[in-house]
Amino acid sequence: MSAVLKSVTDARSTKSKEEATDSSSGPDKKFRQRVLILSSRGVTYRHRHLLQDLSSLLPHSRKDSKLDTKSKLFQLNELADLYNCNNILFFEARKREDLYMWMSKPPNGPTIKFHVQNLHTMEELHFSGNCLKGSRPILSFDKSFEEKPYLMVVKEMMTQMFGVPKGARKSKPFVDHVMSFTVADGKVWIRCYQICEAEVGKKDAKENGDEEEEDAGKKSKKTGRSQTDISLLEIGPRLVLTPIIIQEGSFGGPIIYENKEYVSPNVLRAEYRNRRAQKFNVRSAQKVGREIKKKALRLDKHRVGGGGGKDWEELQAGLKDLFQE
Amino acid sequence: MGKAKLRQILAADKGKVPYLEKQKKLQKVARKRKRLQDEKEEEEADSDEEVEVKGSKMEVDGEWEDEDSEEDSEDDERVIDMSKLEDSDSESEDEDEDEDEDDEEEEEEEETEKPRNGILKSSKATKTVDKDEGEDEEEDEEDEEDIPLSEISEEDQDPEADIIPRQKLTIDNHSALQASHASIALPIKKSTPFSLHHTIITSTPVEIKDVHDDLTRELAFYTQALDAAKQGRALLLAEGASFTRPTDYFAEMVKSEEHMGKIKDKIKEEAAMKQASADAKRQRDLKKFGKQVQVARLQERQKEKREMLDKINVLKRKRAGADLGDENEGDPFDIAIEKASKVNGREGRDRKGPNAKRQKRNEKFGYGGKKKFSKSGDAVSSGDLTGFNSKGMKKNSFGSGKKAKAPRLGKSKRQARR
Numbered sequence: 085m086s087a088v089l090k091s092v093t094d095a096r097s098t099k100s101k102e103e104a105t106d107s108s109s110g111p112d113k114k115f116r117q118r119v120l121i122l123s124s125r126g127v128t129y130r131h132r133h134l135l136q137d138l139s140s141l142l143p144h145s146r147k148d149s150k151l152d153t154k155s156k157l158f159q160l161n162e163l164a165d166l167y168n169c170n171n172i173l174f175f176e177a178r179k180r181e182d183l184y185m186w187m188s189k190p191p192n193g194p195t196i197k198f199h200v201q202n203l204h205t206m207e208e209l210h211f212s213g214n215c216l217k218g219s220r221p222i223l224s225f226d227k228s229f230e231e232k233p234y235l236m237v238v239k240e241m242m243t244q245m246f247g248v249p250k251g252a253r254k255s256k257p258f259v260d261h262v263m264s265f266t267v268a269d270g271k272v273w274i275r276c277y278q279i280c281e282a283e284v285g286k287k288d289a290k291e292n293g294d295e296e297e298e299d300a301g302k303k304s305k306k307t308g309r310s311q312t313d314i315s316l317l318e319i320g321p322r323l324v325l326t327p328i329i330i331q332e333g334s335f336g337g338p339i340i341y342e343n344k345e346y347v348s349p350n351v352l353r354a355e356y357r358n359r360r361a362q363k364f365n366v367r368s369a370q371k372v373g374r375e376i377k378k379k380a381l382r383l384d385k386h387r388v389g390g391g392g393g394k395d396w397e398e399l400q401a402g403l404k405d406l407f408q409e
Numbered sequence: 410m411g412k413a414k415l416r417q418i419l420a421a422d423k424g425k426v427p428y429l430e431k432q433k434k435l436q437k438v439a440r441k442r443k444r445l446q447d448e449k450e451e452e453e454a455d456s457d458e459e460v461e462v463k464g465s466k467m468e469v470d471g472e473w474e475d476e477d478s479e480e481d482s483e484d485d486e487r488v489i490d491m492s493k494l495e496d497s498d499s500e501s502e503d504e505d506e507d508e509d510e511d512d513e514e515e516e517e518e519e520e521t522e523k524p525r526n527g528i529l530k531s532s533k534a535t536k537t538v539d540k541d542e543g544e545d546e547e548e549d550e551e552d553e554e555d556i557p558l559s560e561i562s563e564e565d566q567d568p569e570a571d572i573i574p575r576q577k578l579t580i581d582n583h584s585a586l587q588a589s590h591a592s593i594a595l596p597i598k599k600s601t602p603f604s605l606h607h608t609i610i611t612s613t614p615v616e617i618k619d620v621h622d623d624l625t626r627e628l629a630f631y632t633q634a635l636d637a638a639k640q641g642r643a644l645l646l647a648e649g650a651s652f653t654r655p656t657d658y659f660a661e662m663v664k665s666e667e668h669m670g671k672i673k674d675k676i677k678e679e680a681a682m683k684q685a686s687a688d689a690k691r692q693r694d695l696k697k698f699g700k701q702v703q704v705a706r707l708q709e710r711q712k713e714k715r716e717m718l719d720k721i722n723v724l725k726r727k728r729a730g731a732d733l734g735d736e737n738e739g740d741p742f743d744i745a746i747e748k749a750s751k752v753n754g755r756e757g758r759d760r761k762g763p764n765a766k767r768q769k770r771n772e773k774f775g776y777g778g779k780k781k782f783s784k785s786g787d788a789v790s791s792g793d794l795t796g797f798n799s800k801g802m803k804k805n806s807f808g809s810g811k812k813a814k815a816p817r818l819g820k821s822k823r824q825a826r827r
Contacts, residue, residue: 115595115605140663194589206664210675216654217661222607224637228614233586240594243608250605258654259607259645264634269620275627277634279642281653314642316635319663329580332589340585 115249119145120169124154127177133205134183135175137321141263141276142246143218143254145173154178157186157335164190171245172334175200182349185325187241188334194237195335198272198325199346206320213278213317215261220248221276224264234330234341235267242272261319270345272325275318282313603644609637723825730822 121139123131127150139147146167153159154176164172174186183200223246229239246263248255259279266273330341597606617629645652664672762768770776818826 137663189593193593206668210672212672212676214662214664214669217663219654220607222609222637222641224634225608225610226615226633227611230610231614233583233590234581237586237590237593240590243606244593244595247607256654256660257651258658259641259652260654262634262638262641264630264637266615266617266630266633268615268617268626268629273626273630275630275634277631277638279638314635314638316631316638330586330589332585338585339580340582340589342580344579 114251115244115247117144117171117244117247117249117252118167118169119171119173119245120148120160120164120167121145121173121175122148122160122163123150123175124177125150125152126180127175127183128180130203130205130208131175131177131183133207134200134203134321134323137206138173140217141221142248144248144252160188161190161334171241173245184328186335187245189241189244190334193334194241194340195331195333195337196238196241197328197331199328199349200323200325201271202322202324204320204322209318209320209322211318211320213261213276213319215278215319216256216258218248218252218254218256219258219260220250220252220255221246221261221263222259222279223247224262226266228267229265234327237330237341238272238327239265262316270326270343272327274321274323274325276320277316278319280315280317282315602648602650603641604648604650607641609640611636726822727826730818730826 119142121135121142123135127135135147139145146169148163148167151157151160151163151174157174160172160174164170170190172186172188172190174188176184176186178184183203185198185200186195187198188195223243225239225243229235242265262277262279264273264275264277266275326346327341327343328346329339329343331337332340595606597608611633615629615633617626620626642652662669763771817823
């Protein structure tokens with residue numbers, strides 16, 4: 085059965101290739117992409133699971149062991165060269181809570197640094213969607229990616245990172261999931277969905293299209309298309325990327341874009357702590373002020389609970405006598 | 410205090426606000442000029458204005474100085490002092506005539522103007538005329554200049570207001586970005602088959618009103634992805650590329666069987682939880698309702714019982730009130746009551762013993778106990794009043810004749826009987 089299928093698909097692919105060459109009338113350029121996926125040391129289980137998910141979604145990726153350094157990131161270029169990769173997806177974990185994602189085109193392409201937020205892996209998201217390991221996704225981009233130059237760069241990088249090239253080594257010839265990239269609130273939101281087709285007439289239409297003449301086939305395809313109902317099921321993972329900087333070189337070179345709106349999580353945390361500290365400071369100052377006020381009013385002596393004062397000592401002595409008797 | 414020192418200080422002071430001083434002076438002159446003009450009009454002097462002004466200035470000044478000096482004394486104090494210091498040390502000049510003061514002022518004016526403004530000096534005559542027109546403007550200017558000065562001084566006083574919040578520099582080098590984009594961009598043209606790149610861009614930017622509203626946000630993403638899936642499918646099918654996985658094509662999935670099993674369990678568990686909670690809710694409702702039913706039933710039962718008791722009471726009364734027997738209802742309860750009353754009545758004598766024959770024989774043949782005194786009365790027999798009827802006493806002792814008629818009962822009793 086599989087042999088038959090293979091022959092069919094082969095025939096189809098050759099056909100499509102011919103078509104492509106005919107239409108483009110140029111050299112049928114294959115987009116070769118290979119992604120090196122690795123992380124720094126100090127990642128948490130969640131980050132590790134994200135890496136796992138991504139590598140399972142990207143058959144053209146190569147997972148490597150953790151990088152030891154966080155400062156000499158240019159070493160990654162050599163590493164990519166070693167593994168024959170022309171894309172690097174590097175995850176840098178800081179303080180065991182913040183995750184930064186570096187995307188780079190090793191020889192001399194640009195580098196983008198993202199801050200990863202709202203990270204949810206497949207493991208913890210109990211989504212019922214599933215897809216073939218190695219099937220090629222459809223990449224859906226928001227129109228707003230074309231509006232600003234830096235977003236254009238981001239889009240191009242993501243196309244090359246997440247788009248599985250045709251004929252990649254472990255890729256499967258079917259399409260059963262969509263990856264959507266949306267710009268909202270200055271961040272890039274990534275989602276992954278499975279494509280569910282209601283099987284009404286779809287297969288029949290396809291077979292008809294193969295067997296019958298072209299016109300008829302088109303017709304049946306059309307009818308098939310109208311009949312099939314497409315719905316989506318989310319697969320996971322979910323993540324939100326905030327672009328921080330874009331460098332011209334690969335892990336080096338001048339910064340050609342910097343996000344003004346980005347606030348480091350360290351700053352946020354510090355602010356939060358300061359705010360809380362301020363509360364305490366105000367309170368303690370109030371306390372001292374109150375004490376001073378009381379002293380000034382000489383209220384301490386008359387207060388039964390308060391220590392000190394002649395009356396108080398007398399009262400204490402009296403009470404002691406009472407209890408001893 | 411040394412004269413030189415004072416002068417120094419004053420000079421320094423003066424150096425700070427030279428133009429203010431100047432303006433004040435100019436203003437003053439202008440004011441004088443105005444008054445002069447008014448006066449001239451009164452005097453109906455038709456001669457040339459400028460000449461008049463120049464010639465009569467001193468005299469007019471003398472006339473008007475009283476008011477002027479009062480008005481301007483505060484303004485001019487510094488100038489006066491200065492002139493005093495410059496001219497002499499005599500303090501009596503304060504009491505000097507105002508003319509002198511004005512003279513000095515004018516001198517001062519000239520001195521101060523010299524280094525600063527050549528124009529003013531060169532055309533003094535025209536200046537005076539100009540000043541009449543420009544008086545208001547100058548005042549405005551002064552105001553305008555005054556305000557920022559004061560502001561500046563205020564700002565100098567509190568340093569925090571001056572701090573500009575530290576701002577990150579935005580780097581957004583468009584040309585460099587475009588260049589780097591061009592360097593890495595895949596050569597995707599319109600003619601490039603879709604199956605090569607699999608990218609779809611939405612026709613309109615996805616707009617999410619509130620990013621923090623999960624439902625709308627996820628819906629926007631979903632619709633975006635769904636549109637892309639539909640488009641992509643159409644394109645791929647049009648190109649003749651394979652899209653759907655055949656049902657008999659098995660391969661490793663992204664999520665393992667184990668993982669999917671977990672998810673299934675989770676879903677099942679959730680469903681079960683939902684079901685259980687729904688059941689529990691129903692049960693609770695039922696319980697509430699059941700309680701009501703039970704209460705109602707109990708109440709009903711109690712009501713029945715009460716009615717029954719009432720009936721019985723009525724019957725008892727009937728029985729107690731009259732001999733009855735005539736209008737007896739066909740109630741089964743009557744019998745029961747009769748039976749009950751029999752049971753409740755005297756025991757012993759009435760108890761059925763052996764049959765009559767046996768009794769006779771027992772008597773005859775001396776069976777069962779003592780025969781002696783058997784006919785004599787004892788405590789029981791003497792206490793027994795069954796045979797006694799008080800009504801019998803009223804009857805004639807012979808027992809025959811009419812049966813005594815039952816007396817008529819009271820009205821309520823009679824009605825109750827019915």
